[in-house]
Amino acid sequence: MEDAAIVALYWSRDEAAIAETDKKYGPYCRAIAQNILTVREDAEECVSDSYHHAWNAMPPQRPDALPPFLGRIVRNLSISRWRRERAQKRYAGLESLLSGLEECLPDPQDVERAVEGRELTHRIEVWLESLPRDDRAVFLRRYWYGQEVQALAKAWGISPNQMAKRLQRLRRSLKRDLEQEGFTV
């Protein structure tokens, strides 16, 4: 079923929307949840929850593309779960992602500047667009989709070690970019 037809089901409050979403994007959502949370049962719950969030979000929202829309919900629910349960559980995938992103954080500087989420997103978009497409795909597959370094290395046909170094170079580049733009802690 076309995405527009699935979105129309949501708008007409037809519960078949959820079944159609699961049919078409269930594997996609599960993969992201599994990559991020790594705990199978929690990933499964996260996917179920994401359908309910989608149900509540449409209407009023009418996404042009369902994959990033659903992926965002999964990512948001994943980190919410991590925040809620990190004292009891260790989500290896997300912690690995966050640990990587931590390396992108600019260090504290004298000039303080409030960081608006939207502004930060825009800066990241600008930085991503300055990259060769190949590097951009690597970075987003790792830090948006949560694909493991090993899997990326395999997809690119290089060693995990080399992929890790490539990601390190990109993280340093983002960090440098954020610092140049005055973003700080």
Next chain:
Amino acid sequence: MTKEMLYDAMTEVKDELVLDAMAFKPVKNRVRWMKFGAIAAAFAVVVGLSAGVLSGAIPWLIGGNAAGGGTDGSQVFDVYAGPVFPLTAVEGGDGLTAERTITYDFVGWEAGFPSSNLPVTDSYTLTNPTGEDKTVTLLYPFAGDLFAIGLGKLRPTLTVDGRSVDAALLTGKYSELGDPGRPGGLPSLDDPERWEDYRELLSNGCYQASATGDWPDLSHIPVTVYEITDPWVEPGVGNKGDGHYNPNIHAELELDYSKTTVLSYGFNSYCHNPDGGTARFGFDAPQPPEEGSSVDPDFYEWERAQRHYLIVMGEPLDSFRLVGVSTGGPESTDYLDWDAEIGADLRQYETDLESALRTAAEPLYYGRDWDGVADNVEDTPEFELYFGMLKDCLLDAGLLLSDPAERYDLFYHLENVEVWAYQRVFYLEAEVTVPAAGSVTVDAQMLKKASQNHQCHSRRDRDLYGYDLVTRLGSNLDFTAQTARAVNTEGVEIVRQNFGFDWDNGVDTVELDLDQEHYYLELRRIEAK
């Protein structure tokens, strides 16, 4: 700002970037998997991946699995680690007999620590019934990838009568198996998926025979090398404040694609136009960290110290020039003033392909890690193995063929001709003397990697560890018996097997049928009650 804020900000990046990341098709070396067959299936999986994912037809990002799908009832694992192979002899083995005992040690499993790297001892008693001593060159084959074994992990050790022997590490040469540069479209699956793939590789003996020969010598092929060093850029030059600032140094080439082949090292972007006879290779110009920046100044110095190579084979280039551009796009035309705003040193010299490749292979082998591991380039056997594999890979994919139709996408960047990750068969080579009317014991001890699933459709197949062996594939030894043993099995449950183990009833040693080519053992840890 926190890492969580960064995660949240990443989550909101716009749709087209997110979608494009998955639509992008990485270019990687396609060589190895073609040797293992299953070409059509492999190709179909990769070609269908992006469409299948978005249509929901394919379990996405995580490998699917067909439990119990092996031709002999064994599991088809998401990641197949390959069987344990039997010892063989390349010279002097005639008249010897061999008995084999393989022992799987599950130590640690009962305590709740199953390891995917299982201690395995593959032991052989070689008997010489003749009246003369026999000196024999043995080969012990094993499946692995250079990344794991090159660093000393998962590499078996050989002992003879309990004494360590200095065994050379070898591998087969795909470029000598014929049919280099096969047409075949996209890069695809790279690893064998089941034991039959290894049977296809090893059964005619060509791969093993090639392992003991010399690597190809490319010193007869003249090349021109363009070496770019000491790149620099004036801080902030060309920055229009629109966020697209990423100064790059590009090499712009004009060439006849039918007569010239270009290999590159140290470039991270390129574009080419075979019809127009142009190509462009680019890399980021190192920018000095601004005052107060947390970027390690050593990183900047490391970036500046990197060398960038273009190796030109065949007819000379029609033209070559270096330019600076303000953004990272390979087709950027926002030129900077060369030598005033941006620059680098260029050295052009003539040499041979062997020497030029060796120069580029050293940083490829030792890594371009800016923390300094590249300082120690030594002429180690492992490097020679890596270098030989790199040449083998290039030749196998058609580097020296006259038709450039396939090679350009593959070989613009030497970094893409990656030899580390692919699973293949290696050999340990050792010479052993078996006394007249006597025996020696040869033990191969290893940590055998398990075949595993990332995700299964069936609960029964979750958390499985698969170990298998082949009895005679690739071996010319005259086996009189083979036995399999399992020890420390208290914490281990057998899910599938064809060995005949029944350790609940004390059957932890079984005689193997030499006519049975393949044995498999699929296990899981017994959960504590």
